Amino acid sequence: MTIKDKIEALREELREHNYNYYVLDNATITDYEFDIKLKELEKLEKEHPEFFDANSPTQRVGGGITKNFDTITHKNRMYSLDNSYSKEDLLDWEKRLQKNLGTTEIEYTCELKYDGASINLTFENGKFLRAVTRGDGFQGDDVTTNVKTIKSIPLIPKKDFLLDFEMRGEIILPLDGFNRMNEERVANGEEAYRNPRNTASGSLKLQDSSEVAKRPLDCLLYQVVTNERKYETHYESLEAARNSGFKVPQTIILAKNIDEVLEFVNSWDEKRHDLPYETDGVVVKVNNLLQQEELGYTSKSPRWAIAYKFKAEQVTTVLNEITYQVGRTGAITPVANLEPVHLAGTVVKRASLHNADQIEKLDIRLGDTVFVEKGGEIIPKIIKVDLSKRPENSVATVYATHCPECDTELIRTEGDAKHYCPNEFGCAPQITGRIQHFISRKAMDIDGLGGETVDLLRKEGLIKNYADLYELTKEQVIPLERMAEKSAQNMIDGIKKSKEIPFEKVLFALGIRFVGETVAKKLAKHFKSMDNLMQADFETLIAVDEIGDRIAKSILDFSSNEGNIELVKRLKSYGIQLEVSAESMENQTDKLKGKAFVVSGVFHQLSRNELKKAIEDNGGKVSSSISKKTDFVVAGDKMGPSKLAKAEDLGIAIISEQDFIDMIN
Structure with a gap:
């Protein structure tokens, strides 16, 4: 056996032992025997650097x-x-699915x-x-060096899986490991970590990966993303991933209808407290991958998946004070300042009261x-008042009349919930x-x-608005x-580079009320x-x-304001x-202007996304x-029969992929 063959054989053997121990929880050799083999491999690799492998x-x-x-841009966006x-x-969700797919046959x-830190793992050539x-779903932080230390992630999956793909999952800190870490911290006189989720997330951003390696992090996988059409269903792709060495939990099941989904939910609402890690609900997905493609996405979420949240944990505490926060659009949010109380792994001191109507209602x-x-297990909120414990001298709350920051009298327009x-x-x-908002990732990036520096720049009188950023100097x-x-220098360079940001993102960055990312794209286009836009x-x-009317009025208000006109001119x-x-x-052409298309089935010359684009x-x-508003259905292979029948009943033109290509050429 050559040195290269010996190195490869040791690597393969150690990978198998890793898989048995960290994924199957079934060790086949002792820790000591594993360490001996690992040291032997380290020695051989050191003596023969020509055989170095980043995935050893x-x-x-x-x-x-x-x-x-x-910061890395995701090849495929990570939706919430x-x-x-x-x-x-x-x-209601099932009805929407059936309407969009034109069938009741949905598995x-x-x-x-899982309650942890979401991660996207990219594999190329196996x-x-x-x-x-x-990150924000569009881009996130490259934490490759740290994630490599998580032993349950196979760096080279078994060869019968895919070649180029992404695995989506959650980096978690199992409860046993979290408790052990806290015992050590307390013994060393350090403050205990609050909860496993935040500790797992924080671990990914540690600068020294050897420190990350000491933490008992795990990775549970829940989605395969690939252009290869090797698998027909989500369940099949996860089963294949599990067989290839990925840690896909065994708890996943197939359900034929919503009743079976609810059986799963009710069962795990009881059993979840016995799990070795934290979970806060159930994710339900359409199983068929072609149906997932047909359903597509809204601006924020996949239409083919939904999270069912377990009933939130409740606690009681005392309301000490109501203060008022001012948002970037001037919206006022009342905040309840509470007697500190433990809730779902964190200490809660404040909760949103939303608006004056909510205060009056409660x-x-x-x-x-x-x-x-x-x-949603994230933002604390007050649900009700325990009237039996109300103080005798209690006085009804009078909502603020003036801005807590600049003392300007507040306004509330008809139909608006907020002041x-x-x-x-x-x-x-x-x-x-x-x-x-202007400098944020989804905007000028x-x-x-950061936010603190912006506040400092404003307090020092260096900026009064976002246009002032472009006059800042390093000195x-x-x-x-x-x-x-x-x-x-990095700040000045970042500001200069933002001049390359495309118009649709600049439009979102301007912060026009009600003009979010999706609306900004439509308006820019x-x-x-x-x-x-400002002359419309x-x-x-x-x-x-x-x-609609609300967005249109907001744009008109922005466009007629002298301050905004001056800002845009400066930009x-x-x-x-x-x-x-x-x-x-x-x-870009207007060849299809005014025409509505539905894309359905499997295509060969263009992908579904390329067709839509x-x-x-x-x-x-x-x-x-x-x-009735549909003009054309672009039909590929395996188009749903009920969708086809509906198009024929409505007399809608059904065209092939080639017909469409000819149409735009």
């Missing part, structure tokens, strides 16, 4: 130092899930919703390449004993909030500049607290430039697909992209379900 078992012990975690809390929510998978955190008063729960501070350009939290920012020459009248605006002078670039206009690039609209 010896690379799992850590030692690499990461100073800065690079819609939540449900009742059988009615699930039945589901049920799996536990080998582990990169690990990236979820009749909540200072000194009340209140029931608090975590809405607003109208002092847009003179109220400190609004100024800071708008700039923080300015590296080297101005170096004297700031905790600002060194390199970080000052329709109007092509900021000038065109009400009728022109509401004629744009999905732009243009600094070279910010305030119109659609020539590159993105390439291949081609429709939109040529001015058409893509719908998920067939209706």
